[in-house]
Amino acid sequence: MLRLAIQKSGRLSEDSLALIRECGISFISSSYKLKTEATNFPLEILFLRDDDIPGYVQDGVADLGIVGQNVLVEAGYPNLEVEALGFSKCRLSLAVPRAASYDSVESLQGKNIATSYPTILGRYLAGHGVQANLHTISGSVEIAPSIGLAEAICDIVSSGSTLLGNGLREVETVFRSEAVLIAQPNLSAEQTELLEQLRFRMQAVRRAKRSKYILLNAPLTALEEVRRLLPGIKSPTVTPLAEPGWVSVQSVVQEDEFWHITSQLKAVGAEGILVLPIEKMIA
Numbered sequence: 001m002l003r004l005a006i007q008k009s010g011r012l013s014e015d016s017l018a019l020i021r022e023c024g025i026s027f028i029s030s031s032y033k034l035k036t037e038a039t040n041f042p043l044e045i046l047f048l049r050d051d052d053i054p055g056y057v058q059d060g061v062a063d064l065g066i067v068g069q070n071v072l073v074e075a076g077y078p079n080l081e082v083e084a085l086g087f088s089k090c091r092l093s094l095a096v097p098r099a100a101s102y103d104s105v106e107s108l109q110g111k112n113i114a115t116s117y118p119t120i121l122g123r124y125l126a127g128h129g130v131q132a133n134l135h136t137i138s139g140s141v142e143i144a145p146s147i148g149l150a151e152a153i154c155d156i157v158s159s160g161s162t163l164l165g166n167g168l169r170e171v172e173t174v175f176r177s178e179a180v181l182i183a184q185p186n187l188s189a190e191q192t193e194l195l196e197q198l199r200f201r202m203q204a205v206r207r208a209k210r211s212k213y214i215l216l217n218a219p220l221t222a223l224e225e226v227r228r229l230l231p232g233i234k235s236p237t238v239t240p241l242a243e244p245g246w247v248s249v250q251s252v253v254q255e256d257e258f259w260h261i262t263s264q265l266k267a268v269g270a271e272g273i274l275v276l277p278i279e280k281m282i283a
């Protein structure tokens with residue numbers, strides 16, 4: 001049996017639950033139940049505050065956890081990370097009031113900075129030879145300059161709308177973060193085997209999300225060009241169409257290359273291009 005700790009409610013919760021379900025693991029969850037057991041995989045899920053997850057995993061109270069790298073590194077346990085999960089991407093940034101003058105990190109010398117990440121920020125400032133007074137607060141950090149608590153802040157930024165809404169401008173990126181799977185250092189052989197099964201499933205889900213299934217029709221004369229553009233996993237599937245001189249081609253493309261490749265496919269004569277999502281992808 002493995003015990004997995006995930007965030008009870010917050011930015012990580014929905015994607016963590018969705019990932020577990022996409023791995024084919026079923027369980028019943030309700031907002032007031034803080035522990036549940038999967039019905040088709042030897043997994044127990046604990047619902048916790050995200051700040052507590054690294055410590056629980058380090059101590060072996062939970063075997064696995066899903067948490068942001070920002071929280072993991074701040075807690076001092078970066079070595080627990082086993083797999084980046086690709087969601088909850090954000091950055092930890094320094095910001096100052098929009099009208100404040102700012103040239104470089106050195107501008108923060110001797111200033112008061114409010115943050116929930118004193119360890120990460122302290123290391124960053126020390127690396128730039130800057131000494132500042134860090135005020136650790138646990139939330140609503142962006143309010144600090146407007147109430148006279150600090151001249152700058154360091155907090156999580158994603159879209160930037162919280163900074164904008166509080167009259168602040170981002171001046172430095174201190175740390176980049178995403179959700180990660182973490183594991184306690186002393187798993188038994190059986191638990192390690194279960195972890196590997198889980199990672200295999202998670203990788204299949206992630207790979208599928210990054211890929212699209214593509215079908216198109218092309219004149220036989222363009223087939224070599226189409227094959228070059230759509231190498232697929234091994235090679236594309238090519239079947240003849242009822243219309244002489246035409247083939248149907250099926251392959252897999254990466255989401256981030258998709259638009260670029262599609263325009264080239266059209267240029268060489270491809271028609272009727274269909275793109276479908278892939279649910280799981282096993283290399």
Ligand SMILES: Nc1ncnc2c1ncn2[C@@H]1O[C@H](COP(=O)(O)OP(=O)(O)OP(=O)(O)O)[C@@H](O)[C@H]1O
Pocket residue numbers: 007008009010011012048049050051067068069070071088089090156157158159177178179
């Ligand atoms: N705006 C955002 N966009 C993307 N990811 C974010 C954003 N804000 C936070 N995160 C990521 O999600 C994690 C959880 O954020 P959340 O705001 O839910 O934390 P919290 O308020 O400390 O939750 P808890 O109540 O569990 O302590 C953060 O540590 C960070 O990794």
Ligand SMILES: O=P(O)(O)OC[C@H]1O[C@H](OP(=O)(O)OP(=O)(O)O)[C@H](O)[C@@H]1O
Pocket residue numbers: 011139140142155156157158159160161162163
């Ligand atoms: O750049 P943005 O897209 O605006 O996101 C950044 C905000 O998101 C997080 O807070 P959240 O909304 O999770 O609230 P919290 O303070 O309760 O954690 C973070 O602490 C920032 O305040």
Ligand SMILES: [Mg+2]
Pocket residue numbers: 049050051
């Ligand atoms: Mg928290």
